[in-house]
Amino acid sequence: MLGRLASQRLREIRQVFRQLPQVSRSFSTALNYHLDSPDNNPDLPWEFTDANKEKAKEIISHYPSNYKQSAVIPLLDLAQQQHGGWLPVSAMNHVAKVIEVAPIRVYEVATFYSMFNRTKVGKYHLLVCGTTPCMIRGSREIEDALLKHLGVKRNEVTKDGLFSVGEMECMGSCVNAPMITVADYSNGSEGYTYNYYEDLTPKKVVEIVEAFRRGEKPPHGTQSPGRINSGPEGGNTTLLGEPKAPPCRDLDAC
Amino acid sequence: MGLGHLASRALLRSSRLGASKPSHHLLRRTVVSTPELHNSEAAAAEAQPEPDLPKRTPVAGARVHFPNPDDAIEVFVDGYPVKIPKGMTVLQACEVAGVDIPRFCYHDRLSIAGNCRMCLVEVEKSPKPVASCAMPALPGMKIKTDTPIAKKAREGVMEFLLMNHPLDCPICDQGGECDLQDQSMAFGSDRGRFTETKRSVVDKNLGPLVKTVMTRCIQCTRCVRFATEIAGVQDLGVLGRGSGEEIGTYVENLMTSELSGNVIDICPVGALTSKPFAFKARNWELKGTESIDVSDAVGSNIRIDSRGPEVMRILPRLNEDINEEWISDKTRFFYDGLKRQRLNDPMIRGADGRFKTVSWRDALAVVAEVIHQVKPEEIVGVAGKLSDAESMMALKDFLNKMGSNNIWCEGNGPNPNADLRSGYIMNTSISGLEKADAFLLVGTQPRVEAAMVNARIRKTVRATNAKVGYVGPSADFNYDHEHLGTGPEALTELAEGRHPFYSTLSNAKNPVIIIGAGIFGRDDKDAILAVTEKIAKNINAVRPDWNGLNVLLLNAAQAASLDLGLVPESEKSIESAKFVYLMGADDENVDKLPEDAFVVYQGHHGDKGVYRANVILPASAFSEKEGTYANTEGCAQTTVPAVPTVGDARDDWKIIRALSEVAGVNLPYDSLGAIRARIGTVAPNLLQVEEREPAVFSSVSLRPDVKGTIGKAPFGSVVENFYMTDAISRASKIMAQCSALLLKK
Numbered sequence: 001m002l003g004r005l006a007s008q009r010l011r012e013i014r015q016v017f018r019q020l021p022q023v024s025r026s027f028s029t030a031l032n033y034h035l036d037s038p039d040n041n042p043d044l045p046w047e048f049t050d051a052n053k054e055k056a057k058e059i060i061s062h063y064p065s066n067y068k069q070s071a072v073i074p075l076l077d078l079a080q081q082q083h084g085g086w087l088p089v090s091a092m093n094h095v096a097k098v099i100e101v102a103p104i105r106v107y108e109v110a111t112f113y114s115m116f117n118r119t120k121v122g123k124y125h126l127l128v129c130g131t132t133p134c135m136i137r138g139s140r141e142i143e144d145a146l147l148k149h150l151g152v153k154r155n156e157v158t159k160d161g162l163f164s165v166g167e168m169e170c171m172g173s174c175v176n177a178p179m180i181t182v183a184d185y186s187n188g189s190e191g192y193t194y195n196y197y198e199d200l201t202p203k204k205v206v207e208i209v210e211a212f213r214r215g216e217k218p219p220h221g222t223q224s225p226g227r228i229n230s231g232p233e234g235g236n237t238t239l240l241g242e243p244k245a246p247p248c249r250d251l252d253a254c
Numbered sequence: 255m256g257l258g259h260l261a262s263r264a265l266l267r268s269s270r271l272g273a274s275k276p277s278h279h280l281l282r283r284t285v286v287s288t289p290e291l292h293n294s295e296a297a298a299a300e301a302q303p304e305p306d307l308p309k310r311t312p313v314a315g316a317r318v319h320f321p322n323p324d325d326a327i328e329v330f331v332d333g334y335p336v337k338i339p340k341g342m343t344v345l346q347a348c349e350v351a352g353v354d355i356p357r358f359c360y361h362d363r364l365s366i367a368g369n370c371r372m373c374l375v376e377v378e379k380s381p382k383p384v385a386s387c388a389m390p391a392l393p394g395m396k397i398k399t400d401t402p403i404a405k406k407a408r409e410g411v412m413e414f415l416l417m418n419h420p421l422d423c424p425i426c427d428q429g430g431e432c433d434l435q436d437q438s439m440a441f442g443s444d445r446g447r448f449t450e451t452k453r454s455v456v457d458k459n460l461g462p463l464v465k466t467v468m469t470r471c472i473q474c475t476r477c478v479r480f481a482t483e484i485a486g487v488q489d490l491g492v493l494g495r496g497s498g499e500e501i502g503t504y505v506e507n508l509m510t511s512e513l514s515g516n517v518i519d520i521c522p523v524g525a526l527t528s529k530p531f532a533f534k535a536r537n538w539e540l541k542g543t544e545s546i547d548v549s550d551a552v553g554s555n556i557r558i559d560s561r562g563p564e565v566m567r568i569l570p571r572l573n574e575d576i577n578e579e580w581i582s583d584k585t586r587f588f589y590d591g592l593k594r595q596r597l598n599d600p601m602i603r604g605a606d607g608r609f610k611t612v613s614w615r616d617a618l619a620v621v622a623e624v625i626h627q628v629k630p631e632e633i634v635g636v637a638g639k640l641s642d643a644e645s646m647m648a649l650k651d652f653l654n655k656m657g658s659n660n661i662w663c664e665g666n667g668p669n670p671n672a673d674l675r676s677g678y679i680m681n682t683s684i685s686g687l688e689k690a691d692a693f694l695l696v697g698t699q700p701r702v703e704a705a706m707v708n709a710r711i712r713k714t715v716r717a718t719n720a721k722v723g724y725v726g727p728s729a730d731f732n733y734d735h736e737h738l739g740t741g742p743e744a745l746t747e748l749a750e751g752r753h754p755f756y757s758t759l760s761n762a763k764n765p766v767i768i769i770g771a772g773i774f775g776r777d778d779k780d781a782i783l784a785v786t787e788k789i790a791k792n793i794n795a796v797r798p799d800w801n802g803l804n805v806l807l808l809n810a811a812q813a814a815s816l817d818l819g820l821v822p823e824s825e826k827s828i829e830s831a832k833f834v835y836l837m838g839a840d841d842e843n844v845d846k847l848p849e850d851a852f853v854v855y856q857g858h859h860g861d862k863g864v865y866r867a868n869v870i871l872p873a874s875a876f877s878e879k880e881g882t883y884a885n886t887e888g889c890a891q892t893t894v895p896a897v898p899t900v901g902d903a904r905d906d907w908k909i910i911r912a913l914s915e916v917a918g919v920n921l922p923y924d925s926l927g928a929i930r931a932r933i934g935t936v937a938p939n940l941l942q943v944e945e946r947e948p949a950v951f952s953s954v955s956l957r958p959d960v961k962g963t964i965g966k967a968p969f970g971s972v973v974e975n976f977y978m979t980d981a982i983s984r985a986s987k988i989m990a991q992c993s994a995l996l997l998k999k
Contacts, residue, residue, distance in 0.1 A: 033504055111504070112495045
């Protein structure tokens, strides 16, 4: 009896220690300052491709000519798609040049938004939703399964450069929780997709990853066979007939 | 009469009682969770207007300027009515009313950020406290600054600010002059409710002047706004978000601005502090002396903080007309040069070429003996760039009594023209530059020659989109400018109206031409001045109500030396000189001196001038003496001794006065008052301390025609190294570090 209690207490203590490293969570993939590395330094040349130059011109044309800097977020997004999912400092410098502002103004934006990755990510960047509804429905297990299957830590890229796992906040698919997002940078900015995979289990998420590894594009949306989009499993249980008209006074009477 | 009076008073009282107290409770919307704060007795008492409030004085001399009297509105601050111009914020209205609102992010001279929320006040009919720094004051607004709601709101803000602020005040250099420390005494709690770990932030390297401890930062963004708006270097930014937000440069980037030291002053906490001053002293141990800077011709107002005989740091002093509240990095950090390379004893060079320390009596006797052995026209005197008016007056009088008039101040060129005061000062005045709408800079790089003037031009360019044209070598500007050419031929084109920039100048209402003092050294100086005057005439820059033709001087002594008429008799006097008196002159070319010339160096630093000297007379530096300096706009200001002189050094004018006695030609003054009286007979404007006296005549119409022709040589840059321009800054270790690290680019 006493032994059981003691072992239970020990488990609790272990549990506490296991969670400790999660106290400081960083949602962005990098530090708030830049450290030079061979594949990320201001001396590396970086430019939009010809196709993307046209796109950038189109994006800038949406804004008044004296407010070019408004285009900073779409242009950074474009640059990120072009550069395989992340923004080296030279790409940010180029964007600053295009919209004619000081580079620091671009760095400010890029560091503010956690969806701009400032370190290398995999071709398939898997983002596990960590907000409460998904967490209650087991997103921690999803993430653990992914990390274990791929053999990486969070925000780390697999050796083959295919996958990386990150965390993000609510994407609004709570009714189909838990979910992950797959940002697919394998085909450059033309074939770029950003799809949700919902109603996941640790087993299913591994299957999805394996499908991506084989080069397939598994169908996105809910992974539960019994559901259509966000509808209930096995068809509707309520609201089966035509909805009743709202109770209303007789307008013609007055 | 008595009855009626009584009745009306009774009515008044009953109506006031009936109206104010109970209805007060009913009418007010209470939205906050603590309604008991609203109908506290303090609030109720305040609702009754008090007719005779004591007169209040505005905070920190806040000035109210009504551009249009019709735009005045009245607001009530704690029941005290105050008239303010439209467009002022609530915080400014409170300042005018004499209520100091706590703040971190708000700064008079920077744009409004409104992100610290410390300045929350209660405004009647507003459901929640408002950030007074960002809220425009509206007519009839009833602002309450000391209600329980305002206090509670500020206490909440303070608790959040202190959550991530380290408790390292005992080792923080800002301790004792920290806004956060001061305001936490008023709004802080003696305990916090935050039990998690505080965050820590990596320190940034901003160069040799600014030390960063970024964990202390409260993200007020004052430094970011200062760098972007005033200094014009977009290096700093806010990176990250939420609790991970930090101030930084993202890529490693030193702050290469000549005004970077000012971020130390505007930082409300100890995140940005002075690197050279780190751990040197506490601010309450320092004695502040209000003095004048001599590192350039601007004459920035400074406070010299000293401890015992040592200058510990230099801070700016507010002067709206000259430096506002900024100073350049050279002004702020060259003080450590005052401790190095100092001359502390009179010395004579012996036959072996080595200096030997002697007594003042012997040194002066030797000088007096030699000066009597040479012919009067072989005597030459050169005043240095740091000389004060008193010593230049004494030197000129002494040499005149010896029969020589070969005396000048270095930097004024071989043939200075002191005939018309308007021909060598900044006629527009530094603050007057703000009214300008077009600038023509001729051979001057104000950013390195006079950083505060440059800050003023930048302010004007930012505020009014004034156009700047520049003639000179390619230079670093921190505002938009048009490079019109490198040589004087661009001026000829402008004078003839052929240059495209001419239309900008001629269409301007208040055009400003600034000629750099660097042209004083050119042979075709008079021709260039003449052609510039022609431009000024063509674009109507000199009018009774506006004088836009300016000269930007380089050195602190220049304006006063020309006021006092330090003009040499002959241009080539130095080549035939037998006796040269260098009064702190280090940059005069002494190579042309004959081998047998006898050189006396009187000064405070063992700098270039000493190499050739035969006798050294130690003098006091600007921080150790009382002296008059006229700045480039002709405003006379005086320095005040902050620290004692080094060793056996004496004030410059006293040395010359003593020498005159030993030489047998007594100068008729033996006190500062007497020598100033003498100055008053030569240049009375130098006695109008801290009051700028504009030049009476304009040179445009009075100058005789010039025969010389304009040369082809392009303008050169006068200041090669911003951080090392005079004896003090050349002796400074901090300035040496700056020029090594910051000038690389």
